[in-house]
Amino acid sequence: MKSHHLHRYLRALWRDTRVLVRQFRVSLIAFAMLLCGGTLALRFFYLYPESGQRPGWAEALHATLKLIFLETILPFPTVPGLQLLFIVVPLIGLAVVADGVLRFGVALFNRRERKEAWQVAIASTYHDHIVVCGLGKVGYRVVKELLRLGEDIIGIECNAERPFLEEIRQANVPVLLGDARQREMLEKACVREASAIVVCTQDELTNLDIALDARELNPDIKVVLRMFDAQLAEKVKRGFGIHTAFSTSALAAPIFAAAATRAQIDYSFYVDDVLLNVARATVQVGSALEGRTIAQVEQELDMTIILHQGPDSIDLHPAPDVTLRAGDRLVVFASLESLARLREMSGEQRSPSQGGTNSPRRRPWTARLFSRGKTSSR
Structure with a gap:
């Protein structure tokens, strides 16, 4: 996977570089011509005042780069043509470098500032x-x-x-x-x-x-x-x-409807007007599920158990002869009717928020209204 990402990154880098070269091609060509022209002129026409020798290729190239950036390593020439070269090259170089080459370098080495262009380059791979x-x-x-x-x-x-x-x-x-x-x-x-x-x-x-x-x-x-x-x-x-x-409404409606029931439902959908659900259940101590096998529960409740989690392992395809124990967790695929029966057999109790028998009964709104009025009158 890492080699795959590296290959994609290198391809994006190459693609982005080609785009930048195409974008700044005028400035880059002008810079290259100025560099080559200055190097050739110094190599064949410049003479050192003391020795009368010509500079080598590397020295001429280095001297031209220095001239472009307003510096020089060579004594000022006596030949009028080379004197003009020493004056013109820095002026042209300053305009070309300031306008294009520097912006090209910034764009090339600071890709984070070009988020959108870099994203397009990656997408192209x-x-x-x-x-x-x-x-x-x-x-x-x-x-x-x-x-x-x-x-x-x-x-x-x-x-x-x-x-x-x-x-x-x-x-x-x-x-x-x-x-x-x-x-x-x-x-x-x-x-x-x-x-x-x-x-x-x-x-x-x-x-x-x-x-x-x-x-x-x-x-x-x-x-x-x-x-x-x-x-x-x-x-x-x-x-x-x-x-x-x-x-969106068709997908959400069955989920909302199923979530309003007592079952621990994770997902719901319709198949030919039949509401099917993926839900969870836990086998409680002493419940009717304890001691039964997977096959017995599936046949009796008309459902499919798609996951069984025991004390030591999780099985996505539980064998039919697996015996359920207290504390086992199940993920099942069933209708709401089957889930209601499963909940009864698993021994799970309704929470107080779902209106259990121990939850306090709420008084009618009229009684609460009059009692609030009596309290305020005191």
Whole structure:
């Protein structure tokens, strides 16, 4: 993995250097011509006053560099043409160096000051990656999950003040600042070489616009689209050939509904109008689950146990003959009805916040209102 990142860094470095050379090519060419011309003139026409000898190539080059930076190591010549050279070279060199070469050097060795250009250079080295458009709360979570899965990611965000951008950059994810609706931004993110694009801004039309542009640039790209209306999401999938269009409300509704129940539910979704849930349960001492096997619980409660955590190990695919003990933790895949029965069998009690039998009963609001009035009158 380290060699992969090093290779990508070197490629980005080479690409960024080529961009800088192209940007400052006029100043660099002028500097090179001035350096070569001055070196040739000193090498063939300058004579030392004392010895009458000509300087060598290295000495002539060194003397020309000194002249460009307003210094000299050679005595002032007596030949009028060389005298003019000693005057003109510093003036031209000062203008050329001050205008272009120094700025080129600063840009070349101080890439942190050129954040956006450097991010584009890194992004240009990506291939078979995933582009995430919109790095708000949803986009930030998408990036985190994709990083956990080991995917290469490029982010696009139009708001430079987003609170998560710096954290995303620190995770070695290149972030391009700009409007993803502009094809130039998608080109910078190498959408043509990407395997998928996740569009999760807060505007449905913007999301659709970006998705269609990405599909036009790369017909084989997988598009994951964030929508807010379930019917519109379904129409987009059918009408535009978008691989996956998710309705935010459709995803959130089952989670909210399931979270309102007593089960410890982590995730919920619908399959053909059937609400399915991923939930956790703990086997309590003396409960009906204690002593039963995985197969017995699955058959009796019509659920699938996808994880079993015992005192010493965690098994993502527990064997059917594993016997449950007190303290074992389970992650199950089931309907709400099955989860309710599982909770009863596991021996878990309702917390006071869920209205347990020991929680104090709240008085009606009228009684509380009149009692408050009596207290204030005293």
